[in-house]
Amino acid sequence: MAExxxxxxxxxxxxxxxxxxxxxxxxxxAALAALADAGVTMKEMGVLAAGNLMGGAGGIGQNLQKxxxxxxxxVYNVANACATGATALRxxxxxxxxxxxxxxxxxxxxxxxxxxxxxxxxxxSDDKTWTPAxxxxxxxxxxxxxGTETMPGVFAQIGVEYGHRYGGTSFEMxxxxxxxxxxxxxxxxxxxxxxxxxxxxxMGDVMIAYPNTRPMCSANCDGAxxxxxxxxxxxxxxxxxxxxxAVKISASVxxxxxxxxxxxxxxxxxxxxxxxxxxxxxxxGVGPEDLDLVELHDCFATAExxxxxxxMLCEQGGAADFFNSGATWRDGKMPVNVSGGxxxxxxxxxxxxxxxxxxxxxxLRNEAGERQIQGAKVGLAHVIGLGxxxxxxxxxxxxx
Amino acid sequence: xxxxxxxxxxxALGGEPHLVASECTQCGARYFDRRNACxxxxxxxxxxxxxxxxxxxxxxxxVSFAAPGIPVPFVSAIVDCDxxxxxxxxxxxxxxxxxxxxxxxxxxxTFPIGTDEAGTEAIGFGFEPAx
Numbered sequence: 001m002a003e004x005x006x007x008x009x010x011x012x013x014x015x016x017x018x019x020x021x022x023x024x025x026x027x028x029x030a031a032l033a034a035l036a037d038a039g040v041t042m043k044e045m046g047v048l049a050a051g052n053l054m055g056g057a058g059g060i061g062q063n064l065q066k067x068x069x070x071x072x073x074x075v076y077n078v079a080n081a082c083a084t085g086a087t088a089l090r091x092x093x094x095x096x097x098x099x100x101x102x103x104x105x106x107x108x109x110x111x112x113x114x115x116x117x118x119x120x121x122x123x124x125s126d127d128k129t130w131t132p133a134x135x136x137x138x139x140x141x142x143x144x145x146x147g148t149e150t151m152p153g154v155f156a157q158i159g160v161e162y163g164h165r166y167g168g169t170s171f172e173m174x175x176x177x178x179x180x181x182x183x184x185x186x187x188x189x190x191x192x193x194x195x196x197x198x199x200x201x202x203m204g205d206v207m208i209a210y211p212n213t214r215p216m217c218s219a220n221c222d223g224a225x226x227x228x229x230x231x232x233x234x235x236x237x238x239x240x241x242x243x244x245x246a247v248k249i250s251a252s253v254x255x256x257x258x259x260x261x262x263x264x265x266x267x268x269x270x271x272x273x274x275x276x277x278x279x280x281x282x283x284x285g286v287g288p289e290d291l292d293l294v295e296l297h298d299c300f301a302t303a304e305x306x307x308x309x310x311x312m313l314c315e316q317g318g319a320a321d322f323f324n325s326g327a328t329w330r331d332g333k334m335p336v337n338v339s340g341g342x343x344x345x346x347x348x349x350x351x352x353x354x355x356x357x358x359x360x361x362x363x364l365r366n367e368a369g370e371r372q373i374q375g376a377k378v379g380l381a382h383v384i385g386l387g388x389x390x391x392x393x394x395x396x397x398x399x400x
Numbered sequence: 401x402x403x404x405x406x407x408x409x410x411x412a413l414g415g416e417p418h419l420v421a422s423e424c425t426q427c428g429a430r431y432f433d434r435r436n437a438c439x440x441x442x443x444x445x446x447x448x449x450x451x452x453x454x455x456x457x458x459x460x461x462x463v464s465f466a467a468p469g470i471p472v473p474f475v476s477a478i479v480d481c482d483x484x485x486x487x488x489x490x491x492x493x494x495x496x497x498x499x500x501x502x503x504x505x506x507x508x509x510t511f512p513i514g515t516d517e518a519g520t521e522a523i524g525f526g527f528e529p530a531x
Contacts, residue, residue: 123467129516130405135433137409139522144470145407147487148463153476156461164458164502210462210497259440262485264431266459266478
């Protein structure tokens with residue numbers, strides 16, 4: 001067995017609008033703060049993994065080094081849709097586990113404030129003559145003609161399909177999930193939106209793709225998050241304070257979607273999440289009943305519901321009853337997205353898969369302030385990148 | 401009559417319009433796109449199979465916000481055609497949750513989507529309520 005890997009320092013920037021900062025500014029802010037939190041510097045880092053999905057220019061890792069420390073270490077620029085941040089972290093973890101590095105730095109950053117639809121957001125006009133092109137031999141754009149390619153629409157169908165299979169869902173129930181997350185974010189000063197919304201406000205807002213209205217969709221915003229990881233043996237040489245605040249990565253899992261009927265017609269976000277969860281619980285030696293809090297990928301209210309089931313927080317098919325029981329509110333038996341989630345904290349894509357881990361660490365370190373989940377010892381962070389990739393990390397409070 | 405071309409090459413026009421899938425000869429997995437190999441078993445032999453034109457709505461969304469140029473609202477759905485899942489718009493139905501529901505029985509229908517400069521008409525497809 002490879003040795004354990006720990007999070008030594010971690011940080012997320014305020015999510016929201018940062019018109020005066022560019023992508024590198026945000027990445028540098030999070031990275032420097034994570035290093036300071038860890039009590040180490042770039043000189044100790046043996047590997048850097050960095051992700052930025054929508055920035056266009058490559059080499060986010062090298063561009064970041066040029067601002068905070070060109071030490072000559074290997075850089076991995078990673079891209080895995082909405083799982084990019086988790087993939088960056090896992091890349092640093094793998095390097096430490098492989099014995100190549102004692103310390104690693106993972107960074108995710110995105111500038112998305114004001115962005116609209118991220119997929120299916122544009123449609124080229126029809127050609128002057130019908131000419132078959134692409135893998136479907138399409139003579140014209142198919143988004144809107146053969147179903148939808150937009151994320152709100154795809155995830156709406158995923159939630160509606162769950163309701164068709166198991167029952168218990170409704171527009172109002174999905175809106176109540178969003179009501180929960182918007183209520184949670186009122187305690188999170190780093191969230192993009194911290195305003196509580198009533199059920200009526202959520203249901204009466206602009207409809208994007210039924211049953212998802214605008215506040216039921218993840219919020220495009222700017223933000224970055226970064227984490228410093230360290231090997232178990234190296235951690236033992238550090239100060240008692242560093243050891244006390246270190247958070248154990250009990251599981252770091254990445255899966256993709258195995259082929260199933262229909263998966264190329266409607267992405268299946270269920271099986272790869274369930275597979276990742278099984279691996280993560282097995283690897284960490286814990287079960288869903290041991291979790292004190294969960295940050296899961298609520299890119300849309302309809303998505304949060306299906307992941308209750310996929311992460312086995314409830315019985316199979318029982319997600320609607322589970323939510324209706326109040327379990328996933330911050331005072332429930334399984335608090336989910338106490339940060340406000342992607343719907344209210346915001347979703348700067350490549351930052352999300354590290355920011356959700358920052359949230360868990362805040363609670364495990366007993367540093368979450370007003371929103372602290374008392375006595376939290378074990379937490380799970382989950383992201384899905386459509387296409388698909390699923391990252392799950394299980395984190396545990398230091399024993400000391 | 402103007403020449404016609406299907407919107408996508410897996411829509412067969414002619415007598416009774418229907419969709420055609422590529423079926424893996426080894427494992428039976430079905431696809432609508434051009435294939436390099438089977439995503440399920442990696443085999444490379446496929447045969448064309450007709451997909452039933454009747455089906456059941458398994459999932460849907462009513463899209464109210466889309467890219468410029470796409471008429472909204474429209475209904476996007478996943479239709480289970482006797483075991484083969486198809487993505488399509490639902491048509492000839494009011495695009496609201498009072499009329500659209502999962503479990504609805506639907507059938508394939510085709511319609512013109514436009515005529516190009518050569519006078520060729522492109523034909524699209526959707527599913528409409530069967531009853």
